[in-house]
């Protein structure tokens with residue numbers, strides 16, 4: 425066994441050795457037939473992963489790039505956008521819309537709580553929005569929002585696009601783009617996809633493209649119309665991260681073999697184990713239980729107040745890289761990521777290490 429430090433942080437996550445190896449294939453030119461074959465192969469598998477009959481795009485970028493793409497392409501300058509905020513990542517996406525000159529309204533919930541379709545319905549009944557932006561899995565708080573129920577509300581409005589950040593949810597928590605009425609679902613490679621960082625993926629509806637045509641200045645790198653135009657020819661507008669695509673192609677095969685629904689179920693098992701541990705050791709869970717994330721658990725440290733720096737140092741001695749909480753709840757919580765290709769045996773080892781630290 426290798427003695428590298430295993431990542432239990434919520435991104436980047438542990439990448440299997442076979443996937444790392446897949447990156448070492450000889451390079452191919454991105455205007456070659458071999459590349460078009462690779463692109464087409466990945467497209468078919470990605471459509472299954474997003475549960476969509478529509479298009480999926482991929483490019484060299486982190487998830488943040490596709491936040492910018494969503495805000496720039498899907499919102500007209502003279503129309504407002506509604507951002508649903510309840511943690512650090514949903515806050516940042518709203519900042520990105522503002523940085524692109526968009527008019528941002530918000531619905532906010534307390535950290536640890538999930539959004540409700542009722543409040544979204546109320547906001548949409550008062551004003552016409554170009555888009556509703558929501559984070560599927562709020563990585564800072566460990567909350568998974570009820571995307572299906574919110575989608576039902578948003579789809580009652582023909583001119584309102586439904587944009588979903590599923591960066592830390594995709595391939596860990598259930599997501600069905602077509603059934604749930606999602607126009608743009610964006611993600612990146614280094615979370616539950618369990619790839620190295622550097623790639624971003626999104627499903628793109630026809631409604632998104634129709635809207636983008638109404639936005640004169642979409643920028644260049646993240647112009648969805650150009651990206652889709654190339655994608656339809658199994659290509660990309662500029663040079664893509666080919667090595668990462670080799671890794672992604674292999675990982676997609678492996679996820680197909682595991683089965684998408686089995687993968688979602690495995691994440692639920694890992695969540696149950698983590699909750700059981702957090703409860704029985706007197707911590708509890710920070711997120712509202714009814715909406716607790718299948719991919720990351722935010723352990724509530726407000727009662728026990730263990731020293732998270734000492735914990736992380738202790739766990740480093742066992743070759744685990746641990747999280748110490750995010751943003752304003754750092755230390756008051758710490759997060760255990762159980763996403764990607766993590767199996768029960770590794771989580772057991774993590775929890776046993778934590779038990780040793782707290783003397784349980």
Ligand SMILES: *Cc1c(COP(=O)(O)O)cnc(C)c1O
Nearest residue numbers: 486487488513561563591592612
């Ligand atoms: C990590 C994360 C992001 C940022 O993605 P990058 O790939 O780091 O740019 C956005 N949203 C959520 C929910 C995340 O967890």
